[in-house]
Amino acid sequence: MATDTGTEPGTEPPPPAPPARHGVLSAGRAAIPARHLRTDRWWLQPLLTALGLTAFVVYSTWRAFANAHYYAEPYVSPFYSPCLGSNCVDMPLGARWPIFGDWWGLSPALLVLIFPLGFRLTCYYYRKAYYRGFWASPPACAVAEPHAGYSGETRFPLILQNIHRYFFYFAIPVAAILSYDVVLAFRDGRGAWGHMGLGTLVLLVNIALIWAYTFSCHSCRHIVGGRLKHFSRHPVRYRAWTWVGRLNRHHMGLAWASLISVAVSDFYVYLVASGAFDDPRFF
Numbered sequence: 276m277a278t279d280t281g282t283e284p285g286t287e288p289p290p291p292a293p294p295a296r297h298g299v300l301s302a303g304r305a306a307i308p309a310r311h312l313r314t315d316r317w318w319l320q321p322l323l324t325a326l327g328l329t330a331f332v333v334y335s336t337w338r339a340f341a342n343a344h345y346y347a348e349p350y351v352s353p354f355y356s357p358c359l360g361s362n363c364v365d366m367p368l369g370a371r372w373p374i375f376g377d378w379w380g381l382s383p384a385l386l387v388l389i390f391p392l393g394f395r396l397t398c399y400y401y402r403k404a405y406y407r408g409f410w411a412s413p414p415a416c417a418v419a420e421p422h423a424g425y426s427g428e429t430r431f432p433l434i435l436q437n438i439h440r441y442f443f444y445f446a447i448p449v450a451a452i453l454s455y456d457v458v459l460a461f462r463d464g465r466g467a468w469g470h471m472g473l474g475t476l477v478l479l480v481n482i483a484l485i486w487a488y489t490f491s492c493h494s495c496r497h498i499v500g501g502r503l504k505h506f507s508r509h510p511v512r513y514r515a516w517t518w519v520g521r522l523n524r525h526h527m528g529l530a531w532a533s534l535i536s537v538a539v540s541d542f543y544v545y546l547v548a549s550g551a552f553d554d555p556r557f558f
């Protein structure tokens with residue numbers, strides 16, 4: 276007679292099905308009970324990454340919504356250039372195209388930051404950095420991630436990361452406009468050329484790092500030298516590809532250096548515009 280468990284008397288019930296296993300626990304992988312075999316401080320890098328990116332997000336959010344102290348002639352903050360709203364402060368000769376009107380009184384920085392932030396958010400390096408720092412996916416090399424499943428960037432919303440190359444196209448004119456701002460930083464308050472202050476130097480270093488970061492982009496490298504079967508038939512593209520390749524090797528360092536420099540540049544302009552600091556003038 277069958278029992279109420281559905282098994283014949285004297286027989287054992289079948290064992291429960293094992294839970295689905297993924298990653299290092301998946302079938303076919305060596306049965307190592309340890310979660311990972313690393314003995315170094317592998318958690319330090321993702322922790323520092325998360326702290327650094329959080330600090331930048333907090334700072335840039337504050338400054339983007341502040342809508343004040345972003346112009347101290349002849350310096351304009353990179354967070355607010357070009358100005359696409361009509362509610363910007365008067366910036367003689369600065370890049371002003373008020374195509375969005377007063378933008379319901381919102382900060383004009385919100386209009387322009389979409390492009391550099393989209394460029395960085397979809398950057399191959401930053402993706403790795405914030406996947407590790409915030410999602411532990413994976414936390415580090417050879418450390419199993421805690422998530423049960425992994426779909427990579429094959430589904431919404433992460434599939435949108437593939438628009439990175441289009442943000443690259445937008446990053447070029449934005450960097451060109453910031454370069455124009457640096458040229459204007461060589462004028463004094465009366466519009467005469469030949470000025471150079473500490474702010475000029477800060478903006479100059481910033482734009483150099485922004486260009487280096489932009490040209491070190493993986494998409495840029497592919498656009499310049501990808502899809503070629505014979506470099507010998509394309510010597511100009513080959514030469515450009517080798518230059519971009521040299522920069523590309525330092526993409527991570529340039530990503531951080533340019534992120535810090537853009538925040539420092541904005542903060543410098545904020546200090547001068549708010550009257551907290553006098554811009555030292557070299558000549």
Ligand code: FES
Nearest residue numbers: 398399400492493
């Ligand atoms: Fe980092 Fe393109 S891969 S900016």
